[in-house]
Amino acid sequence: MTTLLVGPFNRVEGDLEIRLEVQDGAVSAAYTNSPLFRGFERMMLGKGPLDALTITPRICGICSISQSAAAALALADLAGVQPAPEGAKVAALLHMIENVSDHMAHFNLFFMPDYARAAYAGADWHQTVLERFTAGQGSALRRAIEARADLLHVVGMLGGKWPHTLAIQPGGVTRTPTARDLIRIGASLQAFRRYLEAQTFGGKLEDFIALGTVQQLEAWTTGDAGLFLRVAEATGTGAMGRGTGRYLSFGAYPLPEGRVFKGGTWDNGAEAPVDFAAIREDISHAWMLGEAAHPSAGATVPDEMMREGAYSWCKAPRLQGRTFETGALARQIVVGHPLARALAAEGGVRARVAGRLLELALTQIEMERLLRDIRPEARFMDQVILPKDGAGVGVVEAARGALGHWITVKDGAISGYQIIAPTTWNFSPRDAGGTAGPVEAALVGAPVAEGEDTPLSVQHIVRSFDPCMVCTVH
């Protein structure tokens, strides 16, 4: 058996290190380390609860609005109120824009460039991928960066800037859009649809979301989506990195009538609502001190000695004692989209990336629908009085999956704040029972060629999860 240390692991958000044990040309065990600890949960202790709206977005530059939305919901829950309905719609639209931007940035900038590597030279598809997806150079990347910057004008208009807006508040949003603003946003969304249909899908979004089986998906040959499907098949990478078949979603985009994408769990075919009381953060293999705890009672005490046996700053969240995978694929499996359900069975690299593409198309259509539903004559923010003592929970779906904030307030100051981010679930270390986290488990069996020190298969699998390491530990 040989051991490989993979890092710095780039084209993921933040810093990631993976230790691999390799036997007979395949990974036999993987250990994921989130090597950066900043201590956001500790930073907020003693501050006024509203400060969470300024501080928590700065946990992450790529999921900033997700953090902001979770904090605002936690504060609304603390106050026992709902945001003004039109404010909830604008907050949902802002959040959708961020998630869509993240999905397309992941596909174009982070994930696809691995197929442009010299290791694949000579394959009949390689020249096309080189032209489209060479890291930092390809034509698809350049176009994607422009389309993304244009789309983020919507966040500019409604939220002032991206990342790190303070526009989303427990009572709604700070900027009241005019009818003219909404027309402009509509124009930005149409431009983005044109980009998606011309470049990413090579066809109508409605046709892509109508795909219901793996066979139908495999027959989609146009756009960069078609290119990915062809390459995933040709390289055999699409089938790599199978998960355990357990998926989790907290439900995305709360509106007065309910969440646009409903939450729940899916365990190899069995559906259930999320049992929030059954979440525990295990710290047996994390450089943390204390006991496993529910996030409403948890604490963050880093182990300065970085003890032997532990190997990451990341805690290990478990639901009913078990690991769950979260993200776009999980979200659409839980919603019940036929294609996502069909992909649940294979659950590997192709399933995750196709799940993200599917959600890119679905969310664009939802954004257009939501925009039509915003009434500029209504109020967009209600004033909220926070109690001096109490607790609140805010759960949302970031691009990468389930995100929760648990806040406790005493004498008008934050006395407890715990966050579980999507990549905390996906990239968790082992728990006290020795059960590996989702990506650790998915890496077992990944092929390692003779002489590879940074195995390509491992890169494809890890990036298929779209990890956000700065959120993971926070």
Next chain:
Amino acid sequence: MNILWLQSGGCGGCTMSLLCAEDPNVLDLLDGAGLEFLWHPSLSEATGAEVRRMLDAVATGEQRLDILCVEGSILRGPNGTGRYHLLAGTGRSMMEWVRDLAPKAQHVIAVGTCAAYGGMTSAGENLTDAVGLQYDGGHAGGLFPAKWRSQSGLPVINVAGCPTHPDWVTETLLLLKAGALGNDDLDGLARPRFYADTLVHHACTKNEFYEYKASAEHLCEMGCMMEHLGCVGTQAVGDCNTRGWNGANSCTRAGYPCINCTAPEFEEPGHGFTETPKFAGIPVGLPTDMPKAWFMALASLSKAATPKRLAENAVSDRVTVPPTLRKPKP
């Protein structure tokens, strides 16, 4: 010129912001200026062992390095070891890596307020002992002492902002490439003066409300946010309202206060971010360069003269009273 970009103790948001550069997009812009990434965590192909070899080559001087960009603060904890952030795959702290690599670079840029001064990562009890590259909050001397200079003779250039504006980064890089950024082009906190000589207040769309001290009482109202809602746009440096973010926007245009994110210690204002500290009912903190007595006198005068249109709109979430139209000449 080549650029090595490292992400230290931060959120990655300054890179995400950089990707929002427009006219042209960031890749075309840097290509066109003759700037290339030796390595960037979000953009480069190289991962793992390839990167470690490249870093070693820079450290030994075998690989030339023109510009080192560091995003995120330097974590010195626990106990001075820097081990709250070991650079993945290397077993060494980012603190040590930056200490080794910075002397090799012609220029060193701290991208964002974390890298410049410590920023949000150093908030609260500063558990991780985070500092900026050459500042610890507002005090000169961080990872590097106050007198430290890069090979070019410049101090660490602080492109502060949380996040920093994409153009602040690209224009700093382009000016360096053109040999057009010298010591005199940096302000007293080593920020490029092309954006630090302006105040966020300039071109704020709430300026007419400011002039008459017509104040918003709650977020989402149109009035000036200085009196009640913590806005320090009259003291904060940045061309946010003249340049615009993500289109032609800014924090104040979206209805929330400027929190002075380009400044050291913005993360610890000593009060809630969206509230104005007051003494005997009067806001503490004056607009930059404004004599106190004059400000008080002018404020009370202008407050007395506030037109009805501004008084009403200030506490409304939209324009309820439009400007009066002039009557046509008889």
